[in-house]
Amino acid sequence: QVQLQESGPGLVKPSETLSLTCTVSGGSISSYYWSWIRQPAGKGLEWIGRIYTSGSTNYNPSLKSRVTMSVDTSKNQFSLKLSSVTAADTAVYYCAKYTRIGAGWFDPWGQGTLVTVSS
Amino acid sequence: QSVLTQPPSVSAAPGQKVTISCSGSSSNIGNNYVSWYQQLPGTAPKLLIYDNNKRPSGIPDRFSGSKSGTSATLGITGLQTGDEADYYCGTWDSSLSAFWVFGGGTKLTVL
Numbered sequence: 001q002v003q004l005q006e007s008g009p010g011l012v013k014p015s016e017t018l019s020l021t022c023t024v025s026g027g028s029i030s031s032y033y034w035s036w037i038r039q040p041a042g043k044g045l046e047w048i049g050r051i052y053t054s055g056s057t058n059y060n061p062s063l064k065s066r067v068t069m070s071v072d073t074s075k076n077q078f079s080l081k082l083s084s085v086t087a088a089d090t091a092v093y094y095c096a097k098y099t100r101i102g103a104g105w106f107d108p109w110g111q112g113t114l115v116t117v118s119s
Numbered sequence: 120q121s122v123l124t125q126p127p128s129v130s131a132a133p134g135q136k137v138t139i140s141c142s143g144s145s146s147n148i149g150n151n152y153v154s155w156y157q158q159l160p161g162t163a164p165k166l167l168i169y170d171n172n173k174r175p176s177g178i179p180d181r182f183s184g185s186k187s188g189t190s191a192t193l194g195i196t197g198l199q200t201g202d203e204a205d206y207y208c209g210t211w212d213s214s215l216s217a218f219w220v221f222g223g224g225t226k227l228t229v230l
Contacts, residue, residue: 035219044121045156045164045207047219060218094163103151103211104219107166107175 002027004095004110012089012117018082022095022110029053029076033098035106036069036080038091046091050098051078085117122147123208123222130228135198139225141191141208147220151210153191155184158205158224167206168193200229 008020022034036048049059051069059067063082071078082089092114096106124142131137141153155168166175168184171191183194191208208222 044224045209045221047209047221050219058217061216099169102170103153105154105166105169106156106164106209107169109163109165112163 002097002108004097004108006093006095006110006113008113008115010114010116012085012115013119014086014117015084018080018085018089018115018117020080020093020095020113020115021077022079024076024078024097028073029071029078030073033100033104034071034078035096035098037094037096037106037109038089039094039112040088040091048080048082048093087117089115090117091115121223122212122220123210125206125208125222125225127223128226128228130230131198132230133198133200136194136196137198137227138195139193139206139208139227141193141222143189143191143210143212143220144214145189146214147189147210147212148186148191149189150213153184153186153208153210155182155191155193156207156209158207160204164207195227198229203227203229 003025005023012018030053035050051057066083068081092112094112096109152170156164157167158164171186172184181196185192205224207224212220
């Protein structure tokens with residue numbers, strides 16, 4: 001079955017750009033939607049956005065000005081860039097497959113990767 | 120403040136039943152299907168219910184979902200200590216621009 005694995009720096013300096021990659025294994029990334037979701041320590045889930053393998057994107061309005069998502073079908077990967085980060089962006093970042101039927105759902109999820117924003 | 124409102128915590132004894140509510144509005148739950156996620160301590164969330172009341176393969180029928188108007192409910196029967204987790208509801212919100220929203224999460228304690 002499909003498995004997802006996040007990768008990227010665990011420490012990012014304030015004002016810099018957070019960059020993460022999600023590698024999809026066990027199936028093709030093509031013709032599906034893929035999402036990023038984050039969770040600050042002790043808090044709830046926050047949807048960051050989604051990308052279709054055509055490159056079409058939807059972002060959370062609260063993060064839209066700082067988020068860029070991309071997909072590389074040749075590598076079966078999709079990526080997240082979040083610019084001008086602050087301590088408030090410290091969180092566990094999850095990637096997930098989004099099935100767009102009706103409202104849709106997220107399944108499966110990656111294990112998550114902790115990104116800390118600190119100088 | 121989450122767009123979808125869940126109780127912060129619920130508790131019940133082993134073997135009992137518990138329900139977790141998720142309240143929204145016409146721009147989200149009222150016009151969209153709801154999904155539920157279980158997050159065991161220290162792990163990634165896992166899909167529990169989709170399309171209001173459907174269970175993915177492998178999810179026991181002790182877990183159920185329902186929706187009425189602008190609210191959704193997750194039910195868990197025959198509670199087990201292994202059900203202690205955080206539970207999140209989620210759906211699309213189309214109030215201004217379409218985006219996904221999660222509830223604030225509910226911590227289930229099995230006493």
